Amino acid sequence: MFDSLSEGLQSAFKSLRGKGKLTEGNMREGLDIVQRSLLEADVSYPVVQDFMQHVSERALGKKVLLSLRPEEELVGIVQSELTAILGPVDSSLHLKTEGPTIIMMCGLQGSGKTTTCGKLSQLLKEQKVTPLLVAADLQRPAAIEQLKVIGQQLDVPVYAEPDNKNPVEVCNNGVARAKELGSRVVILDTAGRLAIDEELMAELAKIDKKVSPDQVYLVVDGMTGQDAVNSADAFNKALELDGVVMTKLDGDARGGALLSVKHVTGVPIKFIGTGEHFDALEPFRPEGMASRILQMGDIVAAAHEAHRIVDDREREELEAKMASGDFTLDDFKNMMEKVSKPGLMGRMMGLMPGMGQFKDALESDEAAGGIRQTIGAINSMTAEERRNPKVIDSARRSRIAKGAGVQTPVISQLIKQFEFMKPMMQAMAGGSVMDRAKMMSQLQGAMSQGNGSLDGLRTKGSTGKRLSNAERAKMRKEREKLKRRKKRQGK
Amino acid sequence: MVFWRSKKKVDDSAAESASPSEAPVQGEAEIQAEVPPEQPAAPAPAAPASAAQPVASAAQPVAAEAPSSTAADDPPAKKGGLFARFKSGLQKTRQALNTDIRDLFKDEGRLVDDEFLGELFAKLIRTDMGAGPAEELRDDIAKRYRGRKVQLSDIIGSITEQTREMLRQDAAPLNLPGTPSVILVVGVNGSGKTTSIGKLSNHLVGQGKKVVLGAGDTFRAAAVEQLTIWSQRIGCDIVTGKPGADPASVAYQTVDKAIEIGADVAIIDTAGRLQTQSNLMQELDKIRRVVSKKIENAPHEVLLVLDATAGQNALSQASGFSDAAGCTGIVLAKLDGSARGGVILPIRRQFQLPVKFVGLGESIEDIAPFDADQFASALFSD
Numbered sequence: 001m002f003d004s005l006s007e008g009l010q011s012a013f014k015s016l017r018g019k020g021k022l023t024e025g026n027m028r029e030g031l032d033i034v035q036r037s038l039l040e041a042d043v044s045y046p047v048v049q050d051f052m053q054h055v056s057e058r059a060l061g062k063k064v065l066l067s068l069r070p071e072e073e074l075v076g077i078v079q080s081e082l083t084a085i086l087g088p089v090d091s092s093l094h095l096k097t098e099g100p101t102i103i104m105m106c107g108l109q110g111s112g113k114t115t116t117c118g119k120l121s122q123l124l125k126e127q128k129v130t131p132l133l134v135a136a137d138l139q140r141p142a143a144i145e146q147l148k149v150i151g152q153q154l155d156v157p158v159y160a161e162p163d164n165k166n167p168v169e170v171c172n173n174g175v176a177r178a179k180e181l182g183s184r185v186v187i188l189d190t191a192g193r194l195a196i197d198e199e200l201m202a203e204l205a206k207i208d209k210k211v212s213p214d215q216v217y218l219v220v221d222g223m224t225g226q227d228a229v230n231s232a233d234a235f236n237k238a239l240e241l242d243g244v245v246m247t248k249l250d251g252d253a254r255g256g257a258l259l260s261v262k263h264v265t266g267v268p269i270k271f272i273g274t275g276e277h278f279d280a281l282e283p284f285r286p287e288g289m290a291s292r293i294l295q296m297g298d299i300v301a302a303a304h305e306a307h308r309i310v311d312d313r314e315r316e317e318l319e320a321k322m323a324s325g326d327f328t329l330d331d332f333k334n335m336m337e338k339v340s341k342p343g344l345m346g347r348m349m350g351l352m353p354g355m356g357q358f359k360d361a362l363e364s365d366e367a368a369g370g371i372r373q374t375i376g377a378i379n380s381m382t383a384e385e386r387r388n389p390k391v392i393d394s395a396r397r398s399r400i401a402k403g404a405g406v407q408t409p410v411i412s413q414l415i416k417q418f419e420f421m422k423p424m425m426q427a428m429a430g431g432s433v434m435d436r437a438k439m440m441s442q443l444q445g446a447m448s449q450g451n452g453s454l455d456g457l458r459t460k461g462s463t464g465k466r467l468s469n470a471e472r473a474k475m476r477k478e479r480e481k482l483k484r485r486k487k488r489q490g491k
Numbered sequence: 492m493v494f495w496r497s498k499k500k501v502d503d504s505a506a507e508s509a510s511p512s513e514a515p516v517q518g519e520a521e522i523q524a525e526v527p528p529e530q531p532a533a534p535a536p537a538a539p540a541s542a543a544q545p546v547a548s549a550a551q552p553v554a555a556e557a558p559s560s561t562a563a564d565d566p567p568a569k570k571g572g573l574f575a576r577f578k579s580g581l582q583k584t585r586q587a588l589n590t591d592i593r594d595l596f597k598d599e600g601r602l603v604d605d606e607f608l609g610e611l612f613a614k615l616i617r618t619d620m621g622a623g624p625a626e627e628l629r630d631d632i633a634k635r636y637r638g639r640k641v642q643l644s645d646i647i648g649s650i651t652e653q654t655r656e657m658l659r660q661d662a663a664p665l666n667l668p669g670t671p672s673v674i675l676v677v678g679v680n681g682s683g684k685t686t687s688i689g690k691l692s693n694h695l696v697g698q699g700k701k702v703v704l705g706a707g708d709t710f711r712a713a714a715v716e717q718l719t720i721w722s723q724r725i726g727c728d729i730v731t732g733k734p735g736a737d738p739a740s741v742a743y744q745t746v747d748k749a750i751e752i753g754a755d756v757a758i759i760d761t762a763g764r765l766q767t768q769s770n771l772m773q774e775l776d777k778i779r780r781v782v783s784k785k786i787e788n789a790p791h792e793v794l795l796v797l798d799a800t801a802g803q804n805a806l807s808q809a810s811g812f813s814d815a816a817g818c819t820g821i822v823l824a825k826l827d828g829s830a831r832g833g834v835i836l837p838i839r840r841q842f843q844l845p846v847k848f849v850g851l852g853e854s855i856e857d858i859a860p861f862d863a864d865q866f867a868s869a870l871f872s873d
Contacts, residue, residue, distance in 0.1 A: 036622045036626075039616060039621070039622035039625075040621065040622050040623075040803055041803070042619075042802030042803050042804070045612075045613050045616040045617060046613075108800060108825070108828070109681075109683070109825060109853070110680075110681030110682060110683055110798060110825070111681060112680070112681055139853060140686075140717070140853070141689075141716075141717045141720035141721060142713040142714075142716035142717035142719075142720055143713075143717075145712070145713035145716045145717075146711070146712045146713035146714075146716075146717075147712075148713070149712035149713050150712050153712070194825075194827060194828040194829070195828065195829060196828060196829050221681065221798070221800070221801075222804075223679070223798070223801045223802060223804040223805070223808075224800050224801065224802060225619040225800060225801055225802025225803065225805075225830065225834065226616060226617050226618070226619050226802065226830075226831075227619070227800050227828065227829055227830035227831075228800075230829045231800070231828070231829065248679070248680060248681070248765065250765060250767075250768075251679070251765035251766065251767045251768075251804070251807075252765075252766070252767050252804065252807050253802075253804040253807075254803075254804070256802070257802065276680070276710075
C-alpha cells in the first residue's frame with residue numbers, strides 16, 4: 001500500500017502522463033486509488049460509495065482534466081469534500097445557565113467512555129466548572145471503582161450506588177444529588193453495550209427518557225472498522241445523539257470510521273482523544289482529521305506536538321541563538337536530547353505533511369543509536385570545543401573519540417554535520433516564512449538524497465523518495481548558493 | 492455473528508447450503524479449465540461493451556444505465572425518449588451478447604458484470620478483510636466468471652469454502668507444556684484483555700487446571716480490582732501490585748506464586764497500550780525477559796486480544812505486538828456484535844498468527860475455542 005494518498009496518486013498520474021492527454025478513463029484510475037485509500041482508512045463501504053460519487057462529479061470536470069497537476073487537484077477535491085462532510089465544528093458543551101446540564105456518554109464496550117468522562121471533567125475544571133460523575137456502568141466488574149479513582153485523581157465528586165442494579169435509578173438519584181450540590185454539570189457514565197443487544201439498548205433509551213439528558217455523546221473507538229455504520233446508526237436511532245467523541249487517535253489508526261459515523265448520524269464531532277492522560281482531549285478539527293484519514297500529515301498537530309516538547313521561552317531563546325549564529329554544539333545537544341525520546345521523532349515526522357517517509361527511518365533503533373552517539377560525542381568535548389568546534393584538531397578529535405567510545409571519523413562527521421546545519425538553522429530562524437519553507441524542502445531533499453551528511457538521523461538504505469536528475473541538480477545549486485552566502489557573511 | 496449461538500442449526504444449514512452450492516461452482520471451473528480456447532472469449536464480449544459505454548453516456552445519460560441493469564423487466568427509463576425505449580428493447584439482446592454461451596439457456600442466475608462484482612465487493616469489504624484482499628477475491632471471480640451466469644450465493648459459498656480451508660489449517664490449541672505454563676495477554680486499550688482473561692481462566696479451571704492470575708495492568712484505574720473480582724468469581728489465586736508498580740515485577744511474582752502453589756497455568760494481564768508507543772512496547776519485552784528468567788521458554792503463549800470491531804489498524808496491532816512481545820495467537824473479542832472480524836484473514840496471511848479463542852459476550856462462559864467452519868460461514872452471511 002502507498003504511504004499516503006498523495007504519493008499513490010502521484011505515481012499513478014506519472015505513468016498516465018506519459019500517455020498524453022488525461023481522459024475520463026484515466027481519471028477513473030486515480031479515483032480508484034482514492035476509493036481504496038478510504039477503504040484502507042476504515043471508512044465504511046456505503047459511505048465511500050456515496051463520497052466517491054461527489055468526488056467523481058467534481059473530478060471529471062474540465063478544470064481538473066486540463067490542469068497541469070491533476071493529482072494535486074484531485075487530492076484537493078478529496079480533502080475539501082472530506083473537510084466539508086466532517087464539519088462544521090462545534091466543540092462547545094452548551095451548558096445551561098440554570099440547573100445542572102446532564103451529559104450522557106454511551107458507546108460499545110471498550111470504546112473509552114469512562115476515560116473520556118475523566119477527560120471531560122478535566123476540561124470542565126479548566127473552565128472552573130466542577131462536574132458530578134455518575135457511575136451508571138453496573139455491568140463491568142470494577143467500573144464503579146474506576147470512575148471513583150478518576151474522580152479522586154481529578155478531585156471531582158463521583159456519585160455511585162454499588163448495590164443498586166438499576167441504572168435508571170442511579171442516574172436519577174445522581175441528578176438529584178447534583179441539584180443538592182449545586183453542580184452545573186452531571187456526566188453519566190453508562191455501561192458499554194452492543195448495538196444489536198436490544199435489551200441493553202432499550203435500557204439506554206429508558207435512561208434517556210426518564211433522566212432526559214441535555215447532551216448525549218457517542219464515544220467511538222478510533223480503530224473501528226466497517227461496523228461503525230451499524231453501531232452508530234443503532235445508537236442514533238435509540239437515543240438521538242448530540243455529539244460524537246472519537247478516542248484512541250494517538251496511535252496510527254487513521255480513524256476513517258469517523259466519516260462513517262458522521263455520515264449516518266449527522267451530529268457534530270466534538271472532541272478527539274489523543275492519549276491516556278486527562279488533558280489529552282482536543283477539540284475536533286475537520287481539516288486535521290481529513291489529512292489524517294488520507295494519511296497526508298497534519299501540520300497543526302505537528303506544531304502542537306512540538307509545543308508540548310519545547311516550551312515557548314526555550315524556543316524563543318533557541319531561535320534567537322540560531323538567528324544570531326550563536327548556535328553551539330551544546331544547543332545542538334539539547335535539541336537532540338529533546339527529540340531523542342523514544343517514538344517522538346517518528347510521530348512528529350508522521351504528522352508533518354510529506355515527511356511520512358522518514359517515519360520508519362527515524363524510529364529505528366539505528367537512528368536512536370545514532371542520536372545517542374552524537375550526544376555522547378558532544379558530552380566528551382570541552383566547553384570551548386562545544387562553543388567553537390573549529391578548534392578541534394586531530395589530537396582533540398582522537399581524545400573526544402576515545403572519551404565517547406567511537407571511531408574518530410564519527411567526530412569529524414559530527415562536526416561537518418553541525419557546520420552544515422548551522423547556516424540552515426540561521427536562515428530558518430531569521431528568515432521569512434517563505435525562506436523557511438524553502439529551507440525545509442531543501443532539508444528534506446538533502447535527507448532523502450542521502451548526501452546531506454545528516455548521518456545521525458539517517459539510516460542506511462533507501463528512503464523511498466526518488467528524485468529526478470533535474471531536481472537533484474536544482475537542490476545542489478541551492479546548497480551551493482547557501483554555502484556562498486555563508487562565506488560572504490563570514491568575511 | 493448470531494450464528495455462533497445456535498451451533499447445531501448452523502452446522503446443518505451450512506452443510507446443506509455448502510455442498511450443493513459448492514459442487515456446480517467447482518464443476519464450472521473445471522469445464523473452463525478444460526476448454527482453454529474459450530477462455531479469452533469470456534471477457535471479450537464484456538470489453539467492447541464497456542468501451543462503448545463512454546460514447547453512449549455522452550449522448551444519452553440514461554443509456555449508460557442499460558448495460559449494467561440486469562433484470563429484463565426493469566426498463567431503466569419508462570418515460571425516456573425514443574432512443575431510450577429502443578435501448579431498453581434491445582436490453583435482452585444485449586444481455587444475451589454479454590452472456591457466455593454456456594449459460595445462454597440457463598434461466599436463473601445473474602450475469603457476472605460490474606454490478607454483480609460491485610455487490611460482491613461490498614459483501615467482502617463489509618467483513619473488514621481490507622481493500623487489498625477483497626479486490627483480489629473480486630478480481631479472481633471476475634477472471635473466472637465474467638460474462639457468465641451464476642448465483643451470488645454460489646460464489647459466496649465457494650469463497651466461504653476457501654476461507655474455511657485457509658483458517659482450518661491453523662486449528663491450534665493452547666500450548667501449555669509445563670507446570671506452570673505462562674500465558675501473557677497483550678493488546679490495545681479497551682480491546683477486552685481483562686474480560687478475556689477472566690473467561691479464559693474460567694475455561695481452564697473448568698478443564699480441571701489450577702490457575703493463577705497476575706494483575707499486570709497497574710496503570711489503568713481499577714484494573715486490578717476488575718481482575719480481582721474475576722478471580723473471586725472463578726475462585727482462583729491472584730497476584731496484585733500497587734497502582735503504578737512495575738508490571739514486570741508483578742509478572743515475576745505471579746510466576747513465583749504459580750511455582751509455589753503448583754499451579755498449572757499463570758495468566759498475566761498487561762495494561763492496554765497502542766502499538767505505536769515504543770516505550771510501552773519495550774515494557775512488554777521486559778516482562779517477557781523477566782518471566783523467562785524464572786521458567787525457561789516462558790511465556791509459552793502470548794495472546795493478542797483483538798477487538799472484532801477493529802478495522803485495518805488491527806494489522807498494525809498484530810505487527811507491532813508481534814515484534815515487541817512475540818505473539819503466538821489471537822483472542823478475537825466482542826464477536827457477539829454485528830462486526831465480523833474479517834481482519835484476521837489478512838493477519839493470518841501476513842503474520843501466521845492463529846486465532847485461538849473468540850469472545851462472545853460479557854458473562855463468564857462467553858468464550859469458545861475458535862471454530863473455522865462457523866467463523867467462515869458467519870463471515871459472509873447476511
